[in-house]
Amino acid sequence: MSGKLTRQFLIYGAVCLCILLVPVVVDDAFLLNKYARYLVFGMLAIALSLSWGYAGILNLGQATTFGIGSYCMAMFLKLKTVPVHTGSEGLPDFMVWNNVTELPWIWVPFQSTTFSLLAGILLPALFAALLGWFIFGGRIAGVYAAIITLAVMVVANLIIIDQQSYTGGFNGITDLAEFSFLGIDFDAYSASTYYLVAASLTVTLFLALAVSRSKTGLILQAVRDQEERVRFFGYDVALYKTFVFALSAGIAGLAGMLYTIVMEFASPTFLGVPLSLSIVIWVAVGGRQSLIGAMLGAILVTGVQGALSESEAFLETWTLIMGGLFVLIVLLMPKGLAGAIEALVRRLPQAGNGRSARHTEPDHRPETHPNLGGTQ
Numbered sequence: 074m075s076g077k078l079t080r081q082f083l084i085y086g087a088v089c090l091c092i093l094l095v096p097v098v099v100d101d102a103f104l105l106n107k108y109a110r111y112l113v114f115g116m117l118a119i120a121l122s123l124s125w126g127y128a129g130i131l132n133l134g135q136a137t138t139f140g141i142g143s144y145c146m147a148m149f150l151k152l153k154t155v156p157v158h159t160g161s162e163g164l165p166d167f168m169v170w171n172n173v174t175e176l177p178w179i180w181v182p183f184q185s186t187t188f189s190l191l192a193g194i195l196l197p198a199l200f201a202a203l204l205g206w207f208i209f210g211g212r213i214a215g216v217y218a219a220i221i222t223l224a225v226m227v228v229a230n231l232i233i234i235d236q237q238s239y240t241g242g243f244n245g246i247t248d249l250a251e252f253s254f255l256g257i258d259f260d261a262y263s264a265s266t267y268y269l270v271a272a273s274l275t276v277t278l279f280l281a282l283a284v285s286r287s288k289t290g291l292i293l294q295a296v297r298d299q300e301e302r303v304r305f306f307g308y309d310v311a312l313y314k315t316f317v318f319a320l321s322a323g324i325a326g327l328a329g330m331l332y333t334i335v336m337e338f339a340s341p342t343f344l345g346v347p348l349s350l351s352i353v354i355w356v357a358v359g360g361r362q363s364l365i366g367a368m369l370g371a372i373l374v375t376g377v378q379g380a381l382s383e384s385e386a387f388l389e390t391w392t393l394i395m396g397g398l399f400v401l402i403v404l405l406m407p408k409g410l411a412g413a414i415e416a417l418v419r420r421l422p423q424a425g426n427g428r429s430a431r432h433t434e435p436d437h438r439p440e441t442h443p444n445l446g447g448t449q
Contacts, residue, residue: 078286081282089278093268093272112274113332114352114371115368116368117371118367120325122364123317126362126363130314131216131353133223133349138197138329141197144240145192146252147245147338150252150334165241167244173239195326196326197326198319202319204225246338261335269334281324289316354399360408362412366414373410
């Protein structure tokens with residue numbers, strides 16, 4: 074293992090360890106719930122960093138697969154609610170209000186824990202794979218691919234709102250049961266739920282790192298920089314793009330499931346344009362070509378946003394402040410915070426070597442006349 078890769082693993086491990094130790098120093102249930110939400114956003118940023126930073130695929134509809142995962146978990150937990158939250162026929166309450174007489178076929182498999190957990194990851198990945206086959210198989214790239222992903226998200230959002238009898242419409246799916254797995258109850262405000270999210274984030278981060286350092290990851294970076302040249306060497310560019318697009322969607326689906334556990338509901342806003350564009354901002358601020366940078370960018374931006382929105386002094390202006398900060402970062406640090414820090418660290422040894430050389434090596438250059446530019 075190279076020295077650079079070893080340092081990278083150590084940095085990633087140290088950051089994840091700090092995240093896992095938060096409940097040791099924070100015992101406030103409300104704060105743990107809020108921090109868990111920030112970590113979920115960090116997972117979303119990692120997902121977009123994989124497709125955008127490493128393969129050059131700007132997915133403006135990343136919230137689509139996030140929402141699919143969220144609704145998968147919500148459907149499972151809704152079917153486990155106590156009778157007071159369901160209709161007299163054992164149907165979800167909003168179905169009874171909309172005169173649905175039997176459980177729709179699409180809901181039936183979500184009575185199974187195993188199916189629900191797998192569906193939350195595999196359905197978004199399969200959806201993205203089919204969409205990727207259409208986009209990348211047709212050699213659609215750049216802004217056109219981004220617009221398609223945005224349009225698909227808008228359509229998915231409208232479908233969920235329109236099908237109120239099956240999705241809860243504008244209200245989403247609420248009054249959910251507490252998630253329980255392997256005998257452990259994951260109350261939204263408990264340390265166990267925070268650990269679940271933090272552990273999932275850690276696994277996701279190292280999985281994404283392994284992919285980025287693999288041969289596949291190197292080919293994806295080559296596709297990002299010189300797609301035609303990679304195609305000339307015989308690689309199936311569409312297949313590689315579809316793979317990373319589906320992997321990114323699977324991570325987003327997992328994040329969506331965790332978000333439903335933390336928030337205790339699923340909503341059409343999880344598939345909205347504001348959230349999807351926010352993910353792009355988080356990744357741009359953190360550094361789209363750095364997995365840990367994108368993750369920390371999401372946590373930092375959402376944390377600052379939460380602090381400003383809760384402060385009475387910035388209640389009316391926090392969105393303007395966040396917009397101004399984003400513009401400044403993009404203009405002054407096009408590679409994000411991670412790129413700026415990396416450039417700074419790279420300069421430090423060079424500056425030290427330069428000072429050392431000046432102090433230890435005699436100057437044998439000829440003395441130059443100040444006016445004539447010649448030598449004396």
